[in-house]
Amino acid sequence: MKASISTIFIVLILVLLSISLVASNNSVDFDSFVGCLPTHSDPSFPIADVILTPNNSSFEYIYQLRANNLRIFLSTTSRPVAIITALHPSHAQATVVCAKRYGFQVRIRSGGHDFEGLSYTSGVPFVILDMFNLHSIDIDMESETAWVQAGATTGELYYRIAEKSNVHGFPSGVCTTLGIGGHFSGGGYGFLMRKYGLSIDNVIDAQLIDANGRIRNRESMGEDVFWAIRGGGTTSFGIILSWRVKLVRVPPMVTVFTVQRTLEQGATELAYRWQQVAPKLPKDLFIRLQPQPINNGGNNRTVSISFIGHFLGKTDELIQLMNTDFPELGLQRSDCLEISWVESTLYWAGFPNGTSIDELLNRVQVDRSFSKSKSDYYKAVIPKQGLETLWEALLDIKDIFVQMNPYGGRMEEISDSETAFAHRGGNLFMVLYGVTWSESDGGIDAAGRYVQLSRRLYGAMAPYASSRPREAFLNYRDLDIGSNESGETDFEVAKEYGAKYFKNNFIRLTRVKAMIDPENFFKNEQSIPPLPVRASH
Numbered sequence: 174m175k176a177s178i179s180t181i182f183i184v185l186i187l188v189l190l191s192i193s194l195v196a197s198n199n200s201v202d203f204d205s206f207v208g209c210l211p212t213h214s215d216p217s218f219p220i221a222d223v224i225l226t227p228n229n230s231s232f233e234y235i236y237q238l239r240a241n242n243l244r245i246f247l248s249t250t251s252r253p254v255a256i257i258t259a260l261h262p263s264h265a266q267a268t269v270v271c272a273k274r275y276g277f278q279v280r281i282r283s284g285g286h287d288f289e290g291l292s293y294t295s296g297v298p299f300v301i302l303d304m305f306n307l308h309s310i311d312i313d314m315e316s317e318t319a320w321v322q323a324g325a326t327t328g329e330l331y332y333r334i335a336e337k338s339n340v341h342g343f344p345s346g347v348c349t350t351l352g353i354g355g356h357f358s359g360g361g362y363g364f365l366m367r368k369y370g371l372s373i374d375n376v377i378d379a380q381l382i383d384a385n386g387r388i389r390n391r392e393s394m395g396e397d398v399f400w401a402i403r404g405g406g407t408t409s410f411g412i413i414l415s416w417r418v419k420l421v422r423v424p425p426m427v428t429v430f431t432v433q434r435t436l437e438q439g440a441t442e443l444a445y446r447w448q449q450v451a452p453k454l455p456k457d458l459f460i461r462l463q464p465q466p467i468n469n470g471g472n473n474r475t476v477s478i479s480f481i482g483h484f485l486g487k488t489d490e491l492i493q494l495m496n497t498d499f500p501e502l503g504l505q506r507s508d509c510l511e512i513s514w515v516e517s518t519l520y521w522a523g524f525p526n527g528t529s530i531d532e533l534l535n536r537v538q539v540d541r542s543f544s545k546s547k548s549d550y551y552k553a554v555i556p557k558q559g560l561e562t563l564w565e566a567l568l569d570i571k572d573i574f575v576q577m578n579p580y581g582g583r584m585e586e587i588s589d590s591e592t593a594f595a596h597r598g599g600n601l602f603m604v605l606y607g608v609t610w611s612e613s614d615g616g617i618d619a620a621g622r623y624v625q626l627s628r629r630l631y632g633a634m635a636p637y638a639s640s641r642p643r644e645a646f647l648n649y650r651d652l653d654i655g656s657n658e659s660g661e662t663d664f665e666v667a668k669e670y671g672a673k674y675f676k677n678n679f680i681r682l683t684r685v686k687a688m689i690d691p692e693n694f695f696k697n698e699q700s701i702p703p704l705p706v707r708a709s710h
């Protein structure tokens with residue numbers, strides 16, 4: 174008995190050894206990788222000019238410039254072996270072909286906003302393909318469409334549209350430095366969501382580089398792949414070079430407002446009411462609820478709730494509508510600002526009234542901080558007792574960013590399976606819990622404590638949030654909901670986070686993955702694995 178156990182043990186060790194030998198032989202060969210790049214890219218755009226290795230003086234600067242979450246950046250010691258700052262599509266194609274051949278993983282970065290830093294870190298030898306310099310925006314007003322390259326930011330897109338028209342816009346995120354490449358990947362939402370749905374609901378074509386380095390468009394990738402890259406986490410399927418979008422119509426003037434109420438001013442009652450009203454309002458009106466702890470003088474802390482509104486129409490009409498549908502808020506004309514649509518993007522991004530729209534062209538997030546974020550979907554109204562729980566948790570945390578975004582409207586008209594984005598009808602709102610801190614709050618040494626606080630808050634809200642699965646928003650990436658190591662994608666583990674991010678669309682996503690990237694070249698800690706053959710029946 175003893176003998177056979179130790180025999181099994183020895184066999185096991187031998188098996189493990191041979192596995193690690195094979196793995197290490199996956200000969201990571203840097204010189205060959207660099208030598209390979211020019212032979213696979215367009216010689217009129219010398220790729221040597223855009224290969225940065227740790228020896229280049231600008232390497233560290235470029236690496237950090239779009240490594241936005243300091244919690245991730247300062248806790249990782251692994252560096253990419255190279256950063257390819259693509260200036261031509263063939264640079265991205267060559268990166269795929271050569272990285273695959275010489276054993277490197279590719280991490281694709283556009284805006285660098287990934288909450289868990291998956292675009293710029295990895296546990297295995299990797300290169301960063303930085304798409305930031307591919308940022309052209311080509312608008313055709315006749316067809317009301319645009320080709321937008323992956324490295325363009327949301328701010329640039331809004332600016333370029335406004336250059337051509339004051340009655341067109343696009344439904345994308347609120348922060349103006351998000352990279353279109355990563356942002357659309359998980360859906361992309363903003364204050365036009367109730368009217369026009371997500372960014373991906375207005376995408377009509379795309380250019381995708383597959384694992385063989387070929388560029389495919391909607392026709393050549395096929396409808397299954399085109400379905401998957403809209404909300405399924407594009408990075409599992411290939412590299413987005415550009416998206417073709419359909420612009421949407423907006424009135425020349427829109428109305429924005431912010432109303433703030435503290436607990437002492439009846440904020441709990443208002444938040445309770447908001448949950449019932451906001452998802453059912455006319456589509457033209459989007460009211461975000463943003464509670465935050467504030468100092469009321471001395472150690473007296475309270476919660477202040479901002480009701481931030483966007484209305485596709487004039488102030489008069491809005492006041493009338495609010496008097497009918499949500500009189501409790503007591504919206505006044507003086508709370509409102511009537512501005513152009515493009516100005517409203519600045520307002521929502523938090524810039525003061527009067528900021529020049531040139532601000533939209535600032536492509537880099539300047540104030541990097543430490544953060545940990547999580548998300549939830551709610552299908553039932555949180556009772557007042559639940560709201561009190563939320564306020565208590567907020568009062569425990571110095572800097573916390575909670576945003577409650579109403580669904581309904583257009584989001585309810587699109588089925589869960591129309592695109593890979595599965596959180597549609599039946600949701601009242603989606604919530605972001607973002608804990609942020611700075612160097613003066615303890616920096617990286619305080620990370621453990623802040624991450625714990627975010628988990629405690631998440632735990633406290635469990636009784637009220639969606640369950641089985643507890644749904645999560647892919648763009649608010651959270652490795653706590655299940656993740657794998659950088660170099661492998663275990664199907665059983667993926668089923669866990671897959672159900673939360675994609676619900677019933679997960680299995681179809683794994684089928685598409687098996688079709689377009691059967692060798693699972695494109696992977697990260699939460700990517701979609703190819704459907705295993707045994708499970709495909």
Ligand SMILES: Cc1cc2nc3c(=O)[nH]c(=O)nc-3n(C[C@H](O)[C@H](O)[C@H](O)COP(=O)(O)OP(=O)(O)OC[C@H]3O[C@@H](n4cnc5c(N)ncnc54)[C@H](O)[C@@H]3O)c2cc1C
Binds near residue numbers: 282284291413697
């Ligand atoms: C301050 C802030 C505000 C935000 N506001 C919103 C909001 O209003 N609405 C919303 O929906 N989301 C919002 N988000 C979340 C944001 O949409 C996601 O973090 C998104 O993934 C960012 O895209 P990126 O290109 O900037 O990031 P990156 O870190 O570059 O990329 C994110 C992910 O996409 C992959 N990826 C990047 N480029 C490509 C490409 N070209 N092809 C294939 N895969 C690629 C990366 O590998 C990574 O996995 C916000 C995030 C932050 C930090």
Ligand SMILES: *[C@@H]1O[C@H](CO)[C@@H](O)[C@H](O)[C@H]1NC(C)=O
Binds near residue numbers: 195198199200
């Ligand atoms: C290891 O890699 C080399 C070079 O690619 C290859 O020739 C060799 O067959 C590999 N060995 C094994 C055991 O896979």
Ligand SMILES: *[C@@H]1O[C@H](CO)[C@@H](O)[C@H](O)[C@H]1NC(C)=O
Binds near residue numbers: 228
């Ligand atoms: C960096 O430079 C050193 C010395 O000049 C050289 O030995 C090394 O190969 C270089 N590394 C890379 C990644 O280019």
Ligand SMILES: *[C@@H]1O[C@H](CO)[C@@H](O)[C@H](O)[C@H]1NC(C)=O
Binds near residue numbers: 223226229
């Ligand atoms: C990086 O450094 C190498 C020398 O180590 C140099 O030949 C190359 O031009 C540099 N690349 C860039 C993009 O600056």
Ligand SMILES: *[C@@H]1O[C@H](CO)[C@@H](O)[C@H](O)[C@H]1NC(C)=O
Binds near residue numbers: 437469473
């Ligand atoms: C805290 O501030 C609120 C609002 O200003 C006030 O009503 C309350 O009495 C204060 N509490 C204490 C303990 O000072």
Ligand SMILES: *[C@@H]1O[C@H](CO)[C@@H](O)[C@H](O)[C@H]1NC(C)=O
Binds near residue numbers: 526
């Ligand atoms: C906003 O700015 C404009 C000019 O930039 C000014 O005319 C207007 O009064 C401002 N409105 C408010 C509410 O501050």
Ligand SMILES: CC(=O)N[C@H]1CO[C@H](CO)[C@@H](O)[C@@H]1O
Binds near residue numbers: 655657658663665666
């Ligand atoms: C980081 C992580 O969670 N890795 C997991 C990946 O999948 C394997 C296999 O199921 C797990 O054992 C790891 O813990």
